[in-house]
Amino acid sequence: MNTILFQLFGALATILLAFTVGMFYGGIRRKIIARIQNRVGPPIYQNFLDVIKLYSKETSIHHGAMQHMGPVFAITASITSLMFVPVLNGEGWFWFKNLNFSGDLIFLVYMMVFGSLGMALGAGQTGNPNSAIGVTRGLSQMVGYEIPFVMSMVALMAQFHTTSITGLMNIQVQENTWLMFSNPFAFIAAVLAMLGMFHYSPFDIVHAPAEVASGPVSEFGGKYLGLMMSSGSIFAFVKLTLFVNIFMGGAANLIELVIKTFALYLIPVLYGVTSPRYRTEQAITYFWKWPLFFGVIAILWASF
Amino acid sequence: MVISPVQYIAIPLMAAFLIPLFGKLNKDLARIIPGLVLLYLSYISVVLMNQIISSNTIIVEIIAGWRPPWGINLVFSPLTGFLASMFSMLGFVIWMYTYNFKPEVDNAQKQKFYVLFMMLITGATGIVLTGDIFNLFVFLEITAISAYSLTAFYRERDGAEAAFKYLLIGSFSSTLILLAILLLYTQVGTLNMAEIALKMPGVDPFMKGVILILFFVGFGIESELFPLNGWSPDVYTQAPGPIGAIFAGMVVKAGIYGLVRVVFTLFDVKEILPLLVIIGMITMAVAEVIALRQGKLKRMLAYSSIGQMGLVAVAFGIGTHDSVFAAIFLMFNHAIIKGMLFLSGTYLVYNSTEKTLDDVDGIGKHLPFTSFLFALGALAIVGMPPFAGFWSKLYLLMAAADVRLMTVIAIILVVSVIEIVYYFRVIHRIYFRERISTIELKIPSFNAKLAMFILAIIIVAVGVYPDLISGFIERATTDLLDKQSYIQSVLSVGLK
Amino acid sequence: MNEFLTISFYGTAIVLMLIGLYAALAKKNLLKIVIGLSIIDSGLHLLFVAVGFISNGTAPIFSPEVLESAQQMVDPVPQALVLTAIVIGFATTAVALALVIRLYKHHNTAAIDEIKNLKW
């Protein structure tokens, strides 16, 4: 009984951490972009305000059960993924232990997809063509970036003969190295793939506000949008933590975690801030050129 | 009445000449007599087969009191007996089918038809049963002449053209065989097949080769081997439907029997066997390929028939016990299955003049029974289980694998794919196209249905339980390959 | 003399067969083809007789006088065969001619290369 309670509280703590960090990162990003574009920009806690506002708004219409469940799927996916990602190294802090011995990297890769598909289904039922267009773009782009990403994952797994995240983290602790140095090509491929994962410019055709009215979420408002935003923030944290865990030696404490994740976060934020966005097929072919090449090299590196 | 193999020849021949006479008495009698004759022949087949199988002997019938090698003799052995029985029984089924076939044909014509029909059966059975090589030639000519005439039976078709082609090639066949017999006679001085076989080792190899080649080409024409088979597609197409069944079931079977008897018993020259395999393969490949591109139903069946004969030739050519077994099984299967295809196919294009495949579109709804049997026959002939054709093909492939003839297996199977394609195409047309042709359909009479149904039952029964027939075929195979016992039992007759 | 006779028998037979063959294979007219076939037959029949022929031989009838000189008897079998063969040849020719008539009525021509309704 006690353990279950502990686990529940631990899970809640992790979610809170992820939510907060994710929200702040989002705010910081808005600020950075504003500065680059020579604007003042909103305060970095703006995202919190937005979410609170959204939750407090009343939602008066819906288009059916699937729309109702779409955001739920999204938040389920991000929180569940979070549960299976170790937040800190080793035994870490038991609050953040969660379920990370129950799943492995491949499970996580699939779990992360769950959310986008669920959200896409929700968006689908609204009947808004913009949503559907956004979804097709998002899914197509996903095929592009998942391949180099998985290649780098496979390279790591092959190199160290483990498929579990904790296994990879332990190796880094034991050998006192970061995997981004053990297999640099895998890291490059993964980071390039991450650019696509975040849907930031220039890969932001999915919810290009000017063309498709924010794409998938265009028909969502109020509590739905709030849930989606929360899910997005948690998900950003999940992705960053995962990368830190497997490439950058994990983190011994929260400060280290924040520093490392933030450093990593700057890459997708700053990459191509000023560049025009890629069309979907351009994005796909982008990912299937250099990232793919690095992926292949990474696997070769791993297998010899 | 004493039962003896000579009745196979005497009775139908006599019936052939008596039919016009009885026809004068009562016009139905001319139609009934052949049936009675064939029924009786089937009956004596059962009795005689039973006799030779149970006593494990061969019946050698001496004609006119001269014992072999001087007189003509008939040999009722497991092989010849099996074929003769098959001919009689198939003949009976086909008679049943012809009984009410084309009621509009006038009576005199019908009488002629049955006269020729009886002659054909006499000839084909005679070829198989005789133990004298010249006698074999005579029966071959009886068969051929009646076959020419039957091919041209319908005046309104192009029967005469087909018959003339058949006659032209057939004359070459008979000339070559006659020449071969003559040369053979100069070498061994006898016409009795057993004695020829006995004396054969002493013959000059050059002459032996020439004679064999003459026989090969002569009988090759009758058994539809490529490139000697120019006549056959036309003949199958133009002859009356049931006669097509007889050609497939008897005439060419008798031809290939002659070929095989000469090669295996008389000469026993193993060098010719690869030639038989090669020719068989070419025959099969060419025929099936053409059948694939045929737009006419009967012509397609004809080419398919040629292809099957090629397969039989391949099987004989491999020359092992197993392959000969497969060959005889194939002959049996082809006789009943192709027989049924011709019988049912005839009704599918009964009133059509062109007999194209378009005429069978959607006919399944209108002639369900006939269509069903045709489909069954098509499945059987391409070797689909659980029908008879499956086993013979399987045995052949097994025999070929035993002697490592992988190329042969490959070609047979490739050709089988082609076969499947064109037969299934017809089935598909029968059942799943809309009928657009306005040609009036002919519902088969009851006896025709019964005839087809009997064949279908045999096909399924043999397919589900091949042991039904494989015992006889096994005996026939042993009989064919055991030259010594053939010579001995023929020559020892009457020596007591 | 005897040899010459034998050779001339064989020679004639073979020449006849070749002539017939030529007619059957090269002539376009149906009748000529039938005649060619007949000539082949005749040649073959002659060959049969030639094979059985022994010069100065006697008829193959067993009688007391010839019993001791059975070697000198003409072989009776080919003669018997040739009789049968002639009958068969006759029948074939008859059928052939009947067919030619039918074909001529049907196609209004006797040229074999124009009678090609059935092909492929």
Place this chain on the structure above:
Amino acid sequence: MNSLILLLILVFGGALFSYLLNKFLPILRDGFVVLLMLLVNYVFFTMDSSTQIDFEMGGIHLQWAFTSAAFLFGIIVSILGLLSIIYSTAYMKGKDRLGYFYMNFLFSIGSMLGILMSRDLISLFFFWEIMTWSSYFIVIYSGKDVDKRGLKYIVFSAIGAYSMLMAIVIIYGFTGSFLLTDIFDSIFAIKASYQLAIAILLMIGFGVKSALMPLHVWAPGAYSGSPMSFTALFSGALSKMGVFGFALVLFNLVSNQNWLVNEVIAWLAAITAVLATFYAVIQSDAKKLLAYSSIAQLGYIVIGLASGTYLGVMAGLFLAVLHAVFKGTLFMAVGAVERQAGTTDMTKVSGLIRKMPWTFTASLISIIALAGIPPLGGFVGKWMLYEALITSDHYYLVIMVFLSSTAAFLYSYRILFGLFLGQEEPEFAHVKEAPLPMLIPMLLLSGISVLSGTFPGFILEPIQDAMVVFGFDSRIPNIEWWQLTVLFNSWGDKVVLQNVMIAIMGVFLIALAFITIKGYRKQRYVTTKDISSSGEIIQPEDNMTFQIDFYKPFERAIWPLLKRRIDDYYTDLGNGLEALFDLVRRIYNGNGQFYAIYVMAFLALLLIAGTKYFGF
């Protein structure tokens, strides 16, 4: 009586009887076939596992036995058979030639059971051919474009079957036996070159049925063109016979000596999976989409088997079972849409979710299972497959599978969106939910999809038994591969499905409760025309459907891969052959004299050749 024979007699006899019944008493037909299948299931599941029968037929020693492998695949056949028959009773209502349909349907079920029971190659081939023609007759049963579809199916089936037959007779030629047990003992004696030939021939034989590229071209047409009730069985069970053959004969028999064969097949299967998925993505007909998806899924299964590791084969077999379950459901669901809405063209039909909620639920579950998303069954199979491939060093194969699975999300979404989501068009306002006999099989099968995600042990248990038949002794690696809800790989990593399920369901239910309870009363349903569109008001007659060229950007990205289709090559080949055959026909030019010349030329040739080659 031996229950094996009883089973076969039951099915085949029942098939004939159902035909006659349809002729004379059509009212009883539906009840009879359902009852018959229930009986078949009863006999099947009560059969003693040691049931075996040896007999001789036509001089060939045959053996049938109820092995654990037969049991595994038999589960698919009998249960899916029963459910699709139940489904048929409603789906086929009002169509003609039902006797014919049910007869061939039952023939295929019977022949599949026969294949599974066969312990010798002749019986295997015997039933294989019955399966081929009976399924062919259903493939051509209805639909448009039947000629081409049927022709493709039968040509490829025939090529496959005869390749198999050739391999069988070669094996027989060397070992002198058709019995699997004998062959396993003596196969090593065969020369290596012949072993390779056998492997290739068997690969073609089983590859055709399991739709391996480049032998797959029959599959899209055959799957999408048959009545959906049969396609459920066709794609679910019949194609698994190829998989069964691969597992039983090819990998077991030949390729354990020959790793190259395994590699080649695995790569072919991987290419199949990727390309078929891409084709599925660009389809606009739901049936075609599922057909291509089936091909891709069969690719995964074959990859698993070809990996040759314990985990890989287990993954393959698990996916085989699962694929039958979810693809069966999906074909049934699409069939339901076809029957209720009249079309499965996704550019026409849309927004059926509110009309057919249960069909949608079944489809949703099956799609999640298909996409391999946790916590449903598909994930279990995918996980095992990936782990097996990674731990056995097939890294690039993993990438191929991943590419295919990721692209599979695209069509997974497409089919749900295309049929059920999106704009609710007024022309489909009349559509009603499918009748119960169609719903029950779908929902039962979806239930299996759900359960197998958390408790795969129930399916892995018979698989483990069956693997002994396929040449894997479970005790030898001495590694625990699974518990009821836990999976392991050979590096000792694991996934605890129970925890996954608890986490997902926990979060899902809490979030759902939250979002539902919050402001529930004040929310109301609005139609899909009532959407934001930059301030313009959309009228009911405005067409806001986005369905045409759904994945155009993706299509443009992968276009170089799809430009030239294998189909085209086959078409060219076919046309070339036809032209050649027509040339051959010219031999018979109709002039009798020519034929006579052929004869004399042949004679002359033989006489000349005779002196040269035959030695006289």
